[in-house]
Amino acid sequence: MAKSPEPSVSKHIIDLLRDSSKTIVTAESCTGGLIAAALTDVPGSSAAVHGGYITYSNAAKSRMIQVPSRLIHDYGAVSNQVARAMADGARNTARVDVAVSATGIAGPDGGTEKKPIGLVYVAVSTDLATVVIEHRFGDIGREAVRKATVAAALDLVHQVLTTDEAD
Numbered sequence: 001m002a003k004s005p006e007p008s009v010s011k012h013i014i015d016l017l018r019d020s021s022k023t024i025v026t027a028e029s030c031t032g033g034l035i036a037a038a039l040t041d042v043p044g045s046s047a048a049v050h051g052g053y054i055t056y057s058n059a060a061k062s063r064m065i066q067v068p069s070r071l072i073h074d075y076g077a078v079s080n081q082v083a084r085a086m087a088d089g090a091r092n093t094a095r096v097d098v099a100v101s102a103t104g105i106a107g108p109d110g111g112t113e114k115k116p117i118g119l120v121y122v123a124v125s126t127d128l129a130t131v132v133i134e135h136r137f138g139d140i141g142r143e144a145v146r147k148a149t150v151a152a153a154l155d156l157v158h159q160v161l162t163t164d165e166a167d
Contacts, residue, residue, distance in 0.1 A: 009154045010038050010045075016161045017048035022097035024157070026052035027065050027090035029077065030104040030120060034150045050096045055086065065089035076115065078103050080132045083121035087132075091125045099125045100157050104135075106145040118145050122153045124160045131160060 017024055026036040036052035039045055053064050058077055061067040066089040067082060075081045086101035104120030111117035118137035123130055133156055137148045 009151075009158055011042045013154060013157050013161060014039065014042045014045045014048050016158075017098070018044070020161075023048055023050045023094075024098040024100065025050045025090050025094040025096045027086040027099060027101040028052060028054050029056055029061070029086070029102060030106045031102045031146050031149050031153070032056065034146055035100060035102060035153045038150050038154060050094050053090055053093075061086060061089075065093050078105055078115055078119060078121065080121055080134065083123040084125075084130050084132050087123035087125035087130055097126065098157065098161070100153050101125075102149050102153050104145065104149060106142045106149075107139060108142055111139070120145065120149045120152070122149065122156050124153075124156050126160060126164060128164065131156065 028035055033052060033054050039049050055061040055064050058072045062069045065086055067085040071081050071085050083101050083103050086103060087099045090101060091099035101123045102120060105111050105115060105117050107117035117139040120135045120137060121132055123132040135152050137145050
């Protein structure tokens with residue numbers, strides 16, 4: 001069973017962002033806004049959360065956060081390349097310090113042999129770098145894949161922020 005994100009992780013992210021006067025934006029496909037919801041569940045999050053883009057369709061990815069349609073055509077919406085472009089595009093479009101993106105196949109259908117249900121890419125973009133992690137959660141059910149993706153996204157944001165803080 002996928003773990004749910006701990007509220008303390010969201011709170012720690014908000015504290016880190018607020019303490020460093022940074023802001024974050026989300027770019028979400030398979031999670032449909034759940035990452036932004038986890039962040040905005042924290043009281044006082046408005047000091048750090050700029051907003052979020054729910055870019056469920058390929059057209060929304062291209063129009064709202066400038067993901068090149070060529071990337072979607074060449075690699076598919078669920079790919080390392082598109083997750084990276086989503087995070088970079090959201091950060092640049094919103095003019096914020098940090099962006100987190102998620103794109104994946106939550107199920108119950110849509111999976112293929114090469115891209116099975118439970119395949120998710122999470123990316124975090126800052127001015128220093130963009131990090132993309134591939135997750136293969138398996139066919140654990142739509143809700144569980146989405147919850148696991150939120151937890152993975154928050155964990156990656158936390159890792160990036162604490163790494164930036166140590167530098």
